[in-house]
Amino acid sequence: MSRERLKGLIEHWIEHNEEHRARFLEEAEEAERLGLEAVSERLRRAAESLGEASKWLKEALEGFDQ
Template sequence: MSDEKLRLRKLIEHWIEHNDEHGARFEESARQAAEMGLEMVAESLKAAAEKAAGVSEHLRKALEAFE
C-alpha cells in the first residue's frame, strides 16, 4: 500500500474512533437531558447520536474498501 493510501486509511480509522466517542457522548448527554426534564433536548441529542452512528457506518465501509 502506498504511503498516501496508508495515511488515508489511518485517518479514516481515527475518524471512526473519534466519531464513536462523540456518539457515545451524545447518548450520555441525551440521558442527562431526559433526567432534567428537557425532552426536546434529549430527542435532538438522540437524533445526533443516531446520525453519528450512520457516519461511522459509512466510514467503516470506506475502510473495508481498502481490503
C-alpha cells in the same frame, strides 16, 4: 496523501465519532432527567447520525481490502 495515511485518518474518524456518539447519549439521558425532552431527542438523533456516519466510514475502509 498516501494510502496508509488515508486509511489511518478514516480509522481515526470512526473512533472519534464513536467517542462523541457515546457522549451524546450520556448527555441525552441527563437532558431527559432535567425534563428537557426536546434536547434529549435531538441529542439522540445526533448520536444516531454519527452512528450512520461511522457505518459509511467502515464501508469505506473495506475498499482498502479490495
